[in-house]
Amino acid sequence: KKQGLQLLDFWVSPFGQRCRIALAEKGLPYEYLEQDLGNKSELLLRSNPIHKKIPVLLHDGRPVCESLIIVQYIDEAFAPASLLPSDPYARAQARFWADYVDKKLYDCGTRLWKLKAGEPAQAQARKEMIEILKTLEEGALGDKEFFDGDAFGFLDLVVVPFTSWFLTYERHGEFSVEKECPRITAWAKRCGERESVAKTLSPPEKVYEFVGAMKKRFGIE
Numbered sequence: 001k002k003q004g005l006q007l008l009d010f011w012v013s014p015f016g017q018r019c020r021i022a023l024a025e026k027g028l029p030y031e032y033l034e035q036d037l038g039n040k041s042e043l044l045l046r047s048n049p050i051h052k053k054i055p056v057l058l059h060d061g062r063p064v065c066e067s068l069i070i071v072q073y074i075d076e077a078f079a080p081a082s083l084l085p086s087d088p089y090a091r092a093q094a095r096f097w098a099d100y101v102d103k104k105l106y107d108c109g110t111r112l113w114k115l116k117a118g119e120p121a122q123a124q125a126r127k128e129m130i131e132i133l134k135t136l137e138e139g140a141l142g143d144k145e146f147f148d149g150d151a152f153g154f155l156d157l158v159v160v161p162f163t164s165w166f167l168t169y170e171r172h173g174e175f176s177v178e179k180e181c182p183r184i185t186a187w188a189k190r191c192g193e194r195e196s197v198a199k200t201l202s203p204p205e206k207v208y209e210f211v212g213a214m215k216k217r218f219g220i221e
């Protein structure tokens with residue numbers, strides 16, 4: 001039965017934003033279904049019973065889970081494939097860095113704002129965050145316009161939602177992304193000029209407020 005596309009998501013999620021950017025880049029209409037993660041809907045629990053997390057893409061009612069898998073599914077299921085590179089080796093490199101980001105960036109960022117300022121563990125998270133961003137800048141971006149070369153693509157949309165969190169990382173970690181990673185900063189501005197990105201990313205101050213509210217809820221001053 002043709003129900004088209006629906007996205008179970010949460011407004012500030014960088015993982016969900018990847019899917020929204022991919023859908024926009026492919027010009028695909030879809031129904032956005034904001035989820036209450038504190039009181040998960042039957043639809044979410046039924047659609048992702050294993051991880052019970054957003055985002056979940058429903059394609060004619062069939063669920064696809066995990067943001068990196070959802071984005072690749074979108075590129076494969078809706079011709080022409082345009083998000084991932086066409087060359088297998090370039091695809092492997094893009095997937096390597098997407099995996100690196102998912103292994104490192106979100107967890108380190110969470111430690112950065114969840115830990116008490118000045119605590120040794122928080123100083124360690126600060127050091128790691130700078131290392132992660134520098135590794136991405138030197139290893140994946142280099143002097144290219146975009147991660148995938150001269151056009152915005154898969155790896156760009158995988159990383160760009162996290163640029164809305166840089167302000168939060170900077171304030172809690174007391175460092176400057178611009179100072180540490182000038183090329184990442186320039187790349188983020190370039191991406192921000194694309195409509196698919198500009199209409200999707202949460203404003204950095206909104207992310208900062210959201211994290212502040214989470215810290216209160218977790219009882220971290």
Ligand SMILES: N[C@@H](CCC(=O)N[C@@H](CSO)C(=O)NCC(=O)O)C(=O)O
Binds near residue numbers: 015068
């Ligand atoms: N590897 C997955 C991560 C999704 C995720 O963390 N989703 C969070 C919200 S965004 O931080 C989530 O749904 N959390 C709900 C919960 O953990 O109960 C992906 O890439 O899709």
